[in-house]
Amino acid sequence: MGKDIVNVLFAGLGGQGIIRASDMLTEAAFRLGYDVKKSELHGMSQRGGSVSSDVRFGKKVWSPMIPWGEADYLVAVSEDQEAVCRPFLAPDAVILRPSMLDPKDAASRMLNIAMLGLLNRYLKFEDGLWETLIRENFKGEVAEANVQAYHRGTLVKI
């Protein structure tokens, strides 16, 4: 991560946990001492429409929106959203797709968290930080299942 600002674009459909996953990345970057901003459009997202969320972190972040052509990572929680996000992707953007995961995770409600594990192959934040955040966001057995899903995401070959 040699750049001044890292831009991560999350995209999916209402109900897939896009907002939750992007909130968790925002919090993780914040706890690591980065300046961070996050932007989302979710007015009608509960109704199954497209949802996207921009997370930007680094030394100093101004606009909360990723400029055209500058997303370093696309976390395409729904793969059909890739084409929607195309104008925002950097030429060398890394695109992360559910099909890269264990099919069981790709079909599960924990897909968003497994995708965070996959993303962390690149971001290389401490696993312990993610575990803490997962346990703050979920309770009991659900939290532990999500921790496992996160770890399976980190084991994907890239």
Added chain:
Amino acid sequence: MEERKILSGDEAVAYGARACGVSLGCGYPGTPSTEILETLAAIGGRAEWSPNEKVALEVGAGAAIGGGRAIVTMKHVGLNVAADPLFTLTYMGVNGGLVIVSADDPGMASSQNEQDNRNYAKFARLPMLEPSDSQECYDLAIRAFEISEQFKMPVLFRMTTRVCHSRGPVTLSRKTEERRIGHYVRDVATKVMIPAFAKKATVRLTKTMHDLADFNENENSLRAVYGNASSETGIITSGAAFQHVMEAAPDARILKLSMTWPLPMDAIRSFAKSVKRILTVEEGSTFLEEACLTAGIPVERRDEVFGFGELNAGRVKKLLAGDVSADPAGAPGRPPALCPGCPHRKTFQVLHDLGLTVSGDIGCYTLGVLPPYEAIDCSICMGASIGAGLGLRKVLPESEARKVVSVIGDSTFLHSGLTGIAEMVYNKPETGHVVIILDNSTTAMTGLQEHAATGYHLDGSPSPAIRLEEICRAMGADHVDVIDQGDEEAFRTLLESRLAANDASVIIARRPCILQMKKMAKRAGKKV
């Protein structure tokens, strides 16, 4: 020690208001403003959903006249509803701090228009603050209460979708005050706007606005200059646009304004003189540009293509370069739809099958316009379904008039549907009319907020529940039927018989929103 946390703009406003010991928060749900009051309640403030924005502002006005501190929140179109009290409240002024939040939606992420409510500050004459990120939402909310009390004026707090719904670190610098208790002081000359008093008040208001302009000129903390001091290009900006400008043109000289009405014209003039090229970058209307041109500051005129939609860093670069080519576009996203299992689906199927002309309203059910139902013919603003339906009935030939129905949600009905029923009963069309209240027992579209008929307050405590059928009967509707939205056949039969009569009919098609049912189950579980 100062606490620092990640907050959305909406949340940060609530924290700022709470820190000021705000006595009361009230408003009507509307994206992107809704989370302000929900957060205020969650962090120990008193917050209430009012039936509509006009009532909310009147309650806030009363609280502030009584020496309390109040924050009133709404989306941009809500301020149209609240405009009547606003335009006289500025004549009267306030005793306690009153902050009116207008959350504008440039780009219309979830709105029917993209009106720029900065113009209300100029039109109604009141000071306006514009935060550009979450930290400023917190800091300026506190400043807003200070300015309101210093000048005894309501303050317009203008936010936009990207400010409301973006998140970032916020330092909570201020110790939370005790909740403010009011103290009433009678002062009829400023609080009773009969013409004799109002004529004096408008002169007083003119002077207050001059005082506020002087204050803004002298208050260096309400503006800042960024960028390259030797640059020949100067940009005047505010709000979310400022953040995009810093990204797009860090080498320009940038004047960022936090208080954008009344404007510090001398400060702007001297900034403009320090550069060769001067322009404004603003979202929405040419509010700053026009003010500068009126004051003889030769800012460049913006191409009107930048007057639509949101700005972003890329569009700001294009604006600066005079590039009016089309923006890059990806594939269209998936549009929202009525949820699977939504009770409105069966109702819209019937309206579609009967080939009716449907005067619609504002809520989830506006999505009934989309395939497969395509069963909304017009939708203007909150409550308009009934009046517009009646207007259609009054001009169409009988065979067409008889096909017109109005559909309105339960929360929208309480917001501004009651007067529509009065109109239907009083000026009944020759063919009568049919109003269908789609009662899903919540304010669904904005995220399941309570209202006066749900039986709960904003904070989840029980409340009296207004019964919609009793209101309609009391107002003199010829027929008021309550029917389960799940029973498609019974609804079809009933609707056909009401359409055939020349009566003023109300059908309340009731069944809780499926998302609301989860919330209700959770609530029931908690009680056990």
